[in-house]
Amino acid sequence: MARTKKPLLTKSLIYIILSIYAVTIFYPIFLMLITSLKENKEIFTNPYGLPHVFTLDGYIKLLKISNYGIYFRNSIIVTVTSIFFILVISSLASFVIAKYRFFGKRFIYFYFIAGLIVPIKLGTIGILQTMIKLHLFDNITSLIIIYIAMGIPFGVFILTDFIRLIPEELSNSARIDGCSEPRIFYKIIVPLLQPALAAVAIVNFIPIWNDFWFPLILIRSDSMKTVPLATALLYGQYETNFGLIFAVLSMASLPVIIFYLILSRQFIKGLTAGAFKGE
Amino acid sequence: MVGDRKKLMSSINKKKIRYFIPLFLASGIIIYTIFMVVPILNSMFLSFYTGEGMSTPTEFVGFRNYIRLFTQFPFKDRFINAFWNNVKFFLIVTLIQNVVGFFMAVLISRKFWGNKIFRRISFLPVTLSVLVVGFLFSLMLNPVWGIFDKILEFLRLGFLIRPWLGSTTTALPVIAIVISWQWMGEAILFYMAGIDGIDEEVLEAAKIDGAGPLAEIRYILFPSLLPVIGIVTILIFIGDFTQFDIIYAMATTRGNPTYSTDLFGSLFYRVTFQSAERGGWGMGMGAAVATIMFLIVFIGVIFWLYIFRMKGLKDKEGA
Numbered sequence: 001m002a003r004t005k006k007p008l009l010t011k012s013l014i015y016i017i018l019s020i021y022a023v024t025i026f027y028p029i030f031l032m033l034i035t036s037l038k039e040n041k042e043i044f045t046n047p048y049g050l051p052h053v054f055t056l057d058g059y060i061k062l063l064k065i066s067n068y069g070i071y072f073r074n075s076i077i078v079t080v081t082s083i084f085f086i087l088v089i090s091s092l093a094s095f096v097i098a099k100y101r102f103f104g105k106r107f108i109y110f111y112f113i114a115g116l117i118v119p120i121k122l123g124t125i126g127i128l129q130t131m132i133k134l135h136l137f138d139n140i141t142s143l144i145i146i147y148i149a150m151g152i153p154f155g156v157f158i159l160t161d162f163i164r165l166i167p168e169e170l171s172n173s174a175r176i177d178g179c180s181e182p183r184i185f186y187k188i189i190v191p192l193l194q195p196a197l198a199a200v201a202i203v204n205f206i207p208i209w210n211d212f213w214f215p216l217i218l219i220r221s222d223s224m225k226t227v228p229l230a231t232a233l234l235y236g237q238y239e240t241n242f243g244l245i246f247a248v249l250s251m252a253s254l255p256v257i258i259f260y261l262i263l264s265r266q267f268i269k270g271l272t273a274g275a276f277k278g279e
Numbered sequence: 280m281v282g283d284r285k286k287l288m289s290s291i292n293k294k295k296i297r298y299f300i301p302l303f304l305a306s307g308i309i310i311y312t313i314f315m316v317v318p319i320l321n322s323m324f325l326s327f328y329t330g331e332g333m334s335t336p337t338e339f340v341g342f343r344n345y346i347r348l349f350t351q352f353p354f355k356d357r358f359i360n361a362f363w364n365n366v367k368f369f370l371i372v373t374l375i376q377n378v379v380g381f382f383m384a385v386l387i388s389r390k391f392w393g394n395k396i397f398r399r400i401s402f403l404p405v406t407l408s409v410l411v412v413g414f415l416f417s418l419m420l421n422p423v424w425g426i427f428d429k430i431l432e433f434l435r436l437g438f439l440i441r442p443w444l445g446s447t448t449t450a451l452p453v454i455a456i457v458i459s460w461q462w463m464g465e466a467i468l469f470y471m472a473g474i475d476g477i478d479e480e481v482l483e484a485a486k487i488d489g490a491g492p493l494a495e496i497r498y499i500l501f502p503s504l505l506p507v508i509g510i511v512t513i514l515i516f517i518g519d520f521t522q523f524d525i526i527y528a529m530a531t532t533r534g535n536p537t538y539s540t541d542l543f544g545s546l547f548y549r550v551t552f553q554s555a556e557r558g559g560w561g562m563g564m565g566a567a568v569a570t571i572m573f574l575i576v577f578i579g580v581i582f583w584l585y586i587f588r589m590k591g592l593k594d595k596e597g598a
Contacts, residue, residue, distance in 0.1 A: 093307035096300045117580045119521045122573045126318025149314035182299050210408035249411050256406045264399045272472045
């Protein structure tokens with residue numbers, strides 16, 4: 001109430017500061033997108049404004065010189081599959097940790113949670129050797145497995161807390177009706193778990209989609225590249241062709257930007273819930 | 280009625296063997312153990328062996344890799360250099376993100392039209408890949424094409440222009456600022472969550488007692504947000520001591536110019552996964568570097584958790 005009586009000066013100062021901040025956030029992204037739509041010549045004659053002539057040349061060239069469709073498909077397969085398994089595996093584990101008493105339960109919980117503070121990157125040598133042994137080197141399956149392992153600690157952390165909050169009466173009435181424990185999980189817990197599952201999926205989406213480190217170490221052939229790896233290699237190869245380079249950067253960013261614009265509320269909710277996440 | 284139910288429950292719980300408990304836990308434990316826990320332990324184990332390329336360990340050498348790392352040229356020089364660069368990088372990012380993030384969150388949390396929009400805008404760069412951000416800012420800092428120098432000229436600050444990424448004094452701070460730009464949204468997000476958690480009545484009471492905005496920040500917001508400072512700093516700490524992508528994108532894996540931006544992440548990559556001509560030291564040495572990084576991150580985090588007493592915050596946030 002009292003806040004609405006704030007002097008006009010303070011309020012306009014807040015707007016000015018925040019607007020400057022908004023410009024510094026937006027302009028680089030805006031610059032990347034508009035430059036990707038300019039002709040090569042105009043990128044130098046009119047570098048910072050809106051294009052006079054819109055062109056998709058950069059994108060067309062990108063699709064011509066590379067197998068971008070394949071990189072894109074690989075990224076989608078890797079991201080969707082690993083998030084799916086993160087959700088399944090962590091909700092199974094969280095269910096029994098949250099709802100049952102058994103020997104070693106606390107230890108198992110902390111064993112999982114410890115993964116939140118240990119960056120998986122530091123196990124890269126061991127991962128590489130394991131993948132070579134399993135004949136998964138240079139195969140996107142290796143990426144999927146790593147991202148699942150990487151996502152489990154956070155999944156268990158969020159889902160265990162959430163399942164604990166689901167009242168036991170719901171499960172009990174199902175038990176009286178003769179429902180088995182695994183069925184209780186499937187019929188009662190999973191439907192109620194939707195918002196938490198969404199949070200876990202969204203929080204994992206960004207680091208998995210954007211991961212560059214593991215593809216760089218584990219992927220060699222063109223047909224197995226993901227978008228970030230392709231972005232780095234194309235950038236290195238065509239560094240002087242600005243039209244193409246900006247198309248490469250925009251192509252890598254547009255999916256996440258669009259995804260974020262549609263789901264920004266859920267993003268912010270999910271990430272706030274995961275304040276403890278270490279990545 | 281309640282008693283009946285209790286009896287029923289205990290009879291159900293007792294007679295059934297809960298075969299599903301290990302079953303439900305198995306997939307998680309197996310994948311997490313084989314692909315996360317064991318590889319990290321394996322790296323520690325390998326640090327006691329020699330090893331060229333990615334072959335199996337050849338010879339047990341005890342602490343020799345560590346001794347070389349801490350005492351011999353060029354290992355020691357590169358390692359110490361990366362360590363100090365990383366400390367500097369971490370301090371710059373921590374300072375910027377905590378100070379700017381805190382004040383931005385305080386501003387955004389005021390009640391005014393559009394505050395939700397600012398909250399969402401600030402988070403947009405976090406969704407981009409670090410790699411893309413690195414490339415994009417390299418282009419913007421490019422002395423020929425880059426807009427940054429043009430802005431300085433426009434503001435009549437042209438005398439400040441220098442080869443931002445080409446000079447050993449500016450490259451590291453500039454890269455730290457770029458990373459701060461990208462991850463600021465995360466700091467703001469956490470501070471906002473902290474501010475939302477403060478009891479409205481406390482703020483109202485302060486207002487009635489005549490506390491101005493500065494007093495409010497100093498006596499209410501700042502003390503209640505101390506645990507959030509801890510969380511933001513831990514996240515920056517873990518991220519920065521393993522940061523690789525931004526260095527790759529803006530300074531190559533050598534940490535150009537002349538290793539002045541070489542961090543642990545780029546050092547680890549170069550010495551472990553690149554050939555000897557390109558700065559590789561072999562797998563054993565790489566494993567030693569990874570182990571030291573692990574110890575720094577692990578001890579650092581435990582230390583922070585101890586200082587900030589995570590429990591208090593976790594209770595407040597309620598997840």
